[in-house]
Every structure is written in structure tokens, then in C-alpha cells.
Amino acid sequence: MALRFALVIEPAASDDPRTDFDDTFRAIDPSAPALSVGELSTQRGDGIFESIGVVDGHPQETQAHLERLAHSAAICDLPAPHLEQWRRAVEIAATHAPQRGEGVVKLILSRGVEHGPAPTAWATAAAAADNTVAREQGIRVVTLDRGYGIDTPAKAPWLLLGAKTLSYAVNMAAIREAHRRGADDAVFVTSDGFVLEAPTASLIVRIDGRFVTPAPNGGILHGTTQLSLFAHLASEGFETGYATLPTRSLKDADAAWLVSSVRLAAPITAIDGMDVPVDAGLTASINRYLLSPRD
Amino acid sequence: MALRFALVIEPAASDDPRTDFDDTFRAIDPSAPALSVGELSTQRGDGIFESIGVVDGHPQETQAHLERLAHSAAICDLPAPHLEQWRRAVEIAATHAPQRGEGVVKLILSRGVEHGPAPTAWATAAAAADNTVAREQGIRVVTLDRGYGIDTPAKAPWLLLGAKTLSYAVNMAAIREAHRRGADDAVFVTSDGFVLEAPTASLIVRIDGRFVTPAPNGGILHGTTQLSLFAHLASEGFETGYATLPTRSLKDADAAWLVSSVRLAAPITAIDGMDVPVDAGLTASINRYLLSPRD
Structure with missing residues (x-):
């Protein structure tokens, strides 16, 4: 299904003491150009992801998905994700999934732009296919x-x-x-x-x-x-x-x-x-x- | 090395009879946003690539790289690339690599945007690292x-x-x-x-x-x-x-x-x-x- 929403995330260090991460997020048009061709996600498949089911606006099993994201990051030598930052991104994205019926929130953490300074990350929301x-x-x-x-x-x-x-x-x-x-x-x-x-x-x-x-x-x-x-x-x-x-x-x-x-x-x-x-x-x-x- | 040039390619069918493909190319700022987050290259590493050495502006072994691109496409059930279109893209990109010394032209053919109509493709040029x-x-x-x-x-x-x-x-x-x-x-x-x-x-x-x-x-x-x-x-x-x-x-x-x-x-x-x-x-x-x- 076409994406309804995308949120670019500026990944915080895992020990960042902030409790409010909203200024690390930037909502974008999900069909508009957003990533440069130098992205290692696109050049090398070099990054990790999670797909979270959303039912009537509620993201399912968020904690288990975030823990697996952190596990994948460790295996791939990516910086540990700040779980509270990602949890908030999931919350925001889920409000853009269908609030009745089923949707999906996807999280992506990429190694970033080649020779760039930092990982890149984003979340998307869409309606789910009819299964x-x-x-x-x-x-x-x-x-x-x-x-x-x-x-x-x-x-x-x-x-x-x-x-x-x-x-x-x-x-x-x-x-x-x-x-x-x-x-x-x-x-x-x-x-x-x-x-x-x-x-x-x-x-x-x-x-x-x-x-x-x-x-x-x-x-x-x-x-x-x-x-x-x-x-x-x-x-x-x-x-x-x-x-x-x-x-x-x-x-x-x-x-x-x-x-x-x-x-x-x-x-x-x-x-x-x-x-x-x-x-x-x-x-x-x-x-x-x-x-x-x-x- | 930072990209110097990027060319978005609208992939032609392999039997397209045209001989001039220049209107299928669009030069872009290589560091600007160009790809949507729905790209399957970035979501799934679902696409193929080639890296071509460029010496004093001359792309090396272009034909062998194009044949391998076609071989990879066949293995991955991607549409067969139009080799003349890609050859022209290599020519153009190579003019943006260093004209003295070494560079690299990279070709990428992605399965496209999820649920989108067609594959997406692009070429980039950069100076090579000092090896x-x-x-x-x-x-x-x-x-x-x-x-x-x-x-x-x-x-x-x-x-x-x-x-x-x-x-x-x-x-x-x-x-x-x-x-x-x-x-x-x-x-x-x-x-x-x-x-x-x-x-x-x-x-x-x-x-x-x-x-x-x-x-x-x-x-x-x-x-x-x-x-x-x-x-x-x-x-x-x-x-x-x-x-x-x-x-x-x-x-x-x-x-x-x-x-x-x-x-x-x-x-x-x-x-x-x-x-x-x-x-x-x-x-x-x-x-x-x-x-x-x-x-």
C-alpha cells in the first residue's frame, strides 16, 4: 500500500539524557525525494529495519520490536538506538496509520550516507494490505x-x-x-x-x-x-x-x-x-x- | 569520496528502438534528496549495481560491466537493461569523474518504489580514493x-x-x-x-x-x-x-x-x-x- 506518512529521524546517542525527542523528527511527504543516492541503505543494503503491525491505531508489541532493532544494530556494528526516541517515533507514525483497521509502521536505521557523519533513520506509516x-x-x-x-x-x-x-x-x-x-x-x-x-x-x-x-x-x-x-x-x-x-x-x-x-x-x-x-x-x-x- | 555527479535514469525497455536516450536522463545534485523512502533498493537491498573504474576520464571495460549488469538482472528477475542506454549513461557520468587521475562511475538498477510502476535507476561519478x-x-x-x-x-x-x-x-x-x-x-x-x-x-x-x-x-x-x-x-x-x-x-x-x-x-x-x-x-x-x- 502507498505510504501515508514518513518521519525522518536524527538518531540520538543511546545515552542521550533528553526525554523529549520531538525536535529530532521531521515529517516529510512519503512520496517525495528524501534520500540521497549516496545512502548506504540503497547502495549496500547496509542497515536494519522493523515492521510493526498497527491495529485501530495501536502499534503492536512495540517493545519487542525495539529490542530486536537494538539486537540487529549490535550484530551489524551500528550505533545502539535510543529506544525512547524510537518509541516516540513509533507513537507518532502510528497516529498516521489507519485509526480503524490495520496498518503498518516501518522503522529503518541505515549506516548513513557514504563517508557521511552519521547514520540516517526514518519511520513510515501505511495501511496494511488485506490479508x-x-x-x-x-x-x-x-x-x-x-x-x-x-x-x-x-x-x-x-x-x-x-x-x-x-x-x-x-x-x-x-x-x-x-x-x-x-x-x-x-x-x-x-x-x-x-x-x-x-x-x-x-x-x-x-x-x-x-x-x-x-x-x-x-x-x-x-x-x-x-x-x-x-x-x-x-x-x-x-x-x-x-x-x-x-x-x-x-x-x-x-x-x-x-x-x-x-x-x-x-x-x-x-x-x-x-x-x-x-x-x-x-x-x-x-x-x-x-x-x-x-x- | 563525495559524489560529484548523479544522473537519474528512466530505464528503457531492452528492445526500445531509440538510438538517442538523452531525454531519459536527468542530472541531479548528488547530495540532494533524490530517492523516496519507498525505494525497494533502500527497504530491501533489492536491486543490482556495477562500479566502473575511470582513468583520466575514460571508463574502463564498460562492455564487460554492462554485460554483468544484464546477467545480474536476469538472476534477480529484473527487466533486462537496455545496454545502449546504460552505455550512454556511463559516457555522461565519466565526463564528471576527474579527467586527470582516477575516478569511479557507479550504476544502480533498483526494483523501484514499492507498488510503483517501474524500476528506478541512476548513475553516479566520484573521484576514487587513493589506493x-x-x-x-x-x-x-x-x-x-x-x-x-x-x-x-x-x-x-x-x-x-x-x-x-x-x-x-x-x-x-x-x-x-x-x-x-x-x-x-x-x-x-x-x-x-x-x-x-x-x-x-x-x-x-x-x-x-x-x-x-x-x-x-x-x-x-x-x-x-x-x-x-x-x-x-x-x-x-x-x-x-x-x-x-x-x-x-x-x-x-x-x-x-x-x-x-x-x-x-x-x-x-x-x-x-x-x-x-x-x-x-x-x-x-x-x-x-x-x-x-x-x-
């Missing part, structure tokens, strides 16, 4: 090799595998490959046969009544929606857990979902052409939870 | 695991490993890791022990008098400087060749270089702390060749 079909009718996925082994991320932190960087060309290519194969989305697996995540979502499977997601051991993002949903499911008495999940175990799933901040829970109807049962009642209940105001 | 020290005194490198096996690129084209994409966060992180280890640059190797390339350069080693570079089998870029240099070396009577090069074979090198379009040939003085002999005379001769006008 009703994915939530209600489900999605077909294919597994795609992410190219590395399950033990690679821990051994090679320069691969930035646990950071949400702007270098997402591979994630976008994987979704195009899924479409070429007649599916809606992809699930990355390691070359030695373990499940990772989707290009823009976390995977949750239910096996023998237990909700399981791949352990975020450095190779995948820790999904904010997955975290929130696991807390909810646990409070409802369900068993949840993290596991090193072999790809072959997907055939044992009696339900599976991709969950993310904007599409929320999309039930998986088929993996690599093999049908997966859909628990429509539970899925509807999960999405009701995910659409309720959450901090 | 004399690297060329004359050499560089120390460390090998870093690229995380995948030698046979992965052929099996998983969605990893875009042969494309020069804007998603270069990992390449930049590898250079930072090399600096942390007290080296100047990195050489990526596969997790199963084969040599690939540097984050922004090709590796050439001389073993038993033969010049060898890792075979560009889909997992690495085919270096334009390496290509040109091999043709030159062959014309001088040297033996050159492509090989699947085990990492352990690096210890047999009696000389080694990283070669790229702007830094040109930087002799390697040490790999992982192990000294590598430097052939200073040959290196000087190679850089004289690389600084001569080449098409």
Missing part, C-alpha cells in the same frame, strides 16, 4: 534451501544471520521462487535438513498437540509475533517450545502457521505439495488474539 | 567462511550468489571482521573448503608459475578486472586458468592479488597471518596495464 484470504483460506508453502548448515550462524557471525538487515534481496527472490512453484510463500531450511523460518515470517508447527518453532539460535530472527503468540498459548494452557526441527518432521505436523507482524497467522495448507490439516477454529482464535491491542 | 598504499605495499587478508558449500549456488539460484545485488550487508560485515582481526580485507571460502572471492574483489593466485582464479560457477561474480587481466597476461605469454581451488592450496601460492575495478591489483602480503611472497615488479606492471585505457 483476509491468507488468514482464512491459508497458504501453500515450499521449502527452499537457505544454503548453510544449522551450525553455521554461530561460527560465522559476519553472515549477520540473526539480524533483520536491509539486505533482503534473497528473501524477496525466495518468495518469487515459491510463486514460480505454484505456492504462496517459502520456508527456508538448512542444507543439512533443519527448518529455519520464512523469508518474512516465523514458522510454528503443532506436533502431538505441542506448538513448536525453530530455536532462534543466531540463524533466524526471533519473531515478535511468535513470541507474543507463544505467551498467549501458554496462558491458555497449551504446551509451547523451541526445538531444532528436522525438515522431515514437517510431515508430522497436524497444523502449521506462518506468523508475522502484519499478515499475522496464516495457516499452512500444504508443504511442498503435501497437504497439511488446518485447524480453522484455532486459527481464527489466534488471529483474534493477534488483532487485540498488545504491548 | 597507492594497497597497490604498492600490499594488503593482509583473512579467510572467512561464506557459510555455504561449493555446490550450493547451482542448487539454490534464489540465493542470488552470482548476482551483484545491493544486498551487500554481509560483504561489508566481512570487511569489518577482517579489520577486527588486524587485516585489511577478507577472502570468502566455502564451508567445505574452497576459495571464492573477496567481498568486493576477485582473488588471483600464482601457483607454479600459473595464474589461477576460482571458477565463476554461479557462486561468485565473474570479475571484470580479472577477465581483462587474464587476457593481458595470456597475451604476454603467461598461463592462466580457472580452477576449483581448495583453501589449503593458498599456502602454495608464490604470489596472490585481490583485483577490482577501482583499487585495481593489490598484492596480498599475508593470508591468515601466513606471509605470501610479493612480486613487486609484476604487480607494478599489472597496475600499469590496469591504468591504461581499456574497453
Whole structure:
């Protein structure tokens, strides 16, 4: 959806003692030229981001997103973001998302202009796409090799595998490959046969009544929606857990979902052409939870 | 170095019959805002690029760079670039690089603005950094695991490993890791022990008098400087060749270089702390060749 709002942010040092950051923000026309061609975000995909769901004007799970932004910054040797500054940017941007229905606030922290003095940053707000079909009718996925082994991320932190960087060309290519194969989305697996995540979502499977997601051991993002949903499911008495999940175990799933901040829970109807049962009642209940105001 | 010039390009279809593309170009102030925050280059690192060396105003190896741009576009499902349009953009940009000494022209083709109608593109010109020290005194490198096996690129084209994409966060992180280890640059190797390339350069080693570079089998870029240099070396009577090069074979090198379009040939003085002999005379001769006008 077209952007409704953009806010250029002058990043504050993480120990800046100010409590009011409004003079570090500058609202701009989101379709107008705003970034120079020397931006390292655009030249090198060198920066990090977060996408925050907004429901009826309320930004969801802001704290978890800000903590992940800080985690990504640390992995990428970017200056630590001042979380109160970013929290305020989220608040402002969310007032420009739809105040009824669903929206999305996106945060971007770039390494800045090449040879420039400082990082650059901005936030945007937009209406969300209509994800009703994915939530209600489900999605077909294919597994795609992410190219590395399950033990690679821990051994090679320069691969930035646990950071949400702007270098997402591979994630976008994987979704195009899924479409070429007649599916809606992809699930990355390691070359030695373990499940990772989707290009823009976390995977949750239910096996023998237990909700399981791949352990975020450095190779995948820790999904904010997955975290929130696991807390909810646990409070409802369900068993949840993290596991090193072999790809072959997907055939044992009696339900599976991709969950993310904007599409929320999309039930998986088929993996690599093999049908997966859909628990429509539970899925509807999960999405009701995910659409309720959450901090 | 600060950009001296930027040219926004309205990409023509590859079969556009025009011969004059000058009205598809718009020169802009390179430090002024030019790109909207909705740009997929900046949001997703979703685009491709080329960096072309310019010597005394002459863009080097333009045709090879344009062919690689087209190759990257095909891998990334981007519209095929109109090579004559891009060639003209290179010509124009090169007139804004230093006309004495060294410069760089950079080409960028982005997937465009999210939900927008078309790709966006631009070219920039700048003076080159002074690379004399690297060329004359050499560089120390460390090998870093690229995380995948030698046979992965052929099996998983969605990893875009042969494309020069804007998603270069990992390449930049590898250079930072090399600096942390007290080296100047990195050489990526596969997790199963084969040599690939540097984050922004090709590796050439001389073993038993033969010049060898890792075979560009889909997992690495085919270096334009390496290509040109091999043709030159062959014309001088040297033996050159492509090989699947085990990492352990690096210890047999009696000389080694990283070669790229702007830094040109930087002799390697040490790999992982192990000294590598430097052939200073040959290196000087190679850089004289690389600084001569080449098409």
C-alpha cells in the first residue's frame, strides 16, 4: 500500500539524557525525494529495519520490536538506538496509520550516507494490505534451501544471520521462487535438513498437540509475533517450545502457521505439495488474539 | 569520496528502438534528496549495481560491466537493461569523474518504489580514493567462511550468489571482521573448503608459475578486472586458468592479488597471518596495464 506518512529521524546517542525527542523528527511527504543516492541503505543494503503491525491505531508489541532493532544494530556494528526516541517515533507514525483497521509502521536505521557523519533513520506509516484470504483460506508453502548448515550462524557471525538487515534481496527472490512453484510463500531450511523460518515470517508447527518453532539460535530472527503468540498459548494452557526441527518432521505436523507482524497467522495448507490439516477454529482464535491491542 | 555527479535514469525497455536516450536522463545534485523512502533498493537491498573504474576520464571495460549488469538482472528477475542506454549513461557520468587521475562511475538498477510502476535507476561519478598504499605495499587478508558449500549456488539460484545485488550487508560485515582481526580485507571460502572471492574483489593466485582464479560457477561474480587481466597476461605469454581451488592450496601460492575495478591489483602480503611472497615488479606492471585505457 502507498505510504501515508514518513518521519525522518536524527538518531540520538543511546545515552542521550533528553526525554523529549520531538525536535529530532521531521515529517516529510512519503512520496517525495528524501534520500540521497549516496545512502548506504540503497547502495549496500547496509542497515536494519522493523515492521510493526498497527491495529485501530495501536502499534503492536512495540517493545519487542525495539529490542530486536537494538539486537540487529549490535550484530551489524551500528550505533545502539535510543529506544525512547524510537518509541516516540513509533507513537507518532502510528497516529498516521489507519485509526480503524490495520496498518503498518516501518522503522529503518541505515549506516548513513557514504563517508557521511552519521547514520540516517526514518519511520513510515501505511495501511496494511488485506490479508483476509491468507488468514482464512491459508497458504501453500515450499521449502527452499537457505544454503548453510544449522551450525553455521554461530561460527560465522559476519553472515549477520540473526539480524533483520536491509539486505533482503534473497528473501524477496525466495518468495518469487515459491510463486514460480505454484505456492504462496517459502520456508527456508538448512542444507543439512533443519527448518529455519520464512523469508518474512516465523514458522510454528503443532506436533502431538505441542506448538513448536525453530530455536532462534543466531540463524533466524526471533519473531515478535511468535513470541507474543507463544505467551498467549501458554496462558491458555497449551504446551509451547523451541526445538531444532528436522525438515522431515514437517510431515508430522497436524497444523502449521506462518506468523508475522502484519499478515499475522496464516495457516499452512500444504508443504511442498503435501497437504497439511488446518485447524480453522484455532486459527481464527489466534488471529483474534493477534488483532487485540498488545504491548 | 563525495559524489560529484548523479544522473537519474528512466530505464528503457531492452528492445526500445531509440538510438538517442538523452531525454531519459536527468542530472541531479548528488547530495540532494533524490530517492523516496519507498525505494525497494533502500527497504530491501533489492536491486543490482556495477562500479566502473575511470582513468583520466575514460571508463574502463564498460562492455564487460554492462554485460554483468544484464546477467545480474536476469538472476534477480529484473527487466533486462537496455545496454545502449546504460552505455550512454556511463559516457555522461565519466565526463564528471576527474579527467586527470582516477575516478569511479557507479550504476544502480533498483526494483523501484514499492507498488510503483517501474524500476528506478541512476548513475553516479566520484573521484576514487587513493589506493597507492594497497597497490604498492600490499594488503593482509583473512579467510572467512561464506557459510555455504561449493555446490550450493547451482542448487539454490534464489540465493542470488552470482548476482551483484545491493544486498551487500554481509560483504561489508566481512570487511569489518577482517579489520577486527588486524587485516585489511577478507577472502570468502566455502564451508567445505574452497576459495571464492573477496567481498568486493576477485582473488588471483600464482601457483607454479600459473595464474589461477576460482571458477565463476554461479557462486561468485565473474570479475571484470580479472577477465581483462587474464587476457593481458595470456597475451604476454603467461598461463592462466580457472580452477576449483581448495583453501589449503593458498599456502602454495608464490604470489596472490585481490583485483577490482577501482583499487585495481593489490598484492596480498599475508593470508591468515601466513606471509605470501610479493612480486613487486609484476604487480607494478599489472597496475600499469590496469591504468591504461581499456574497453
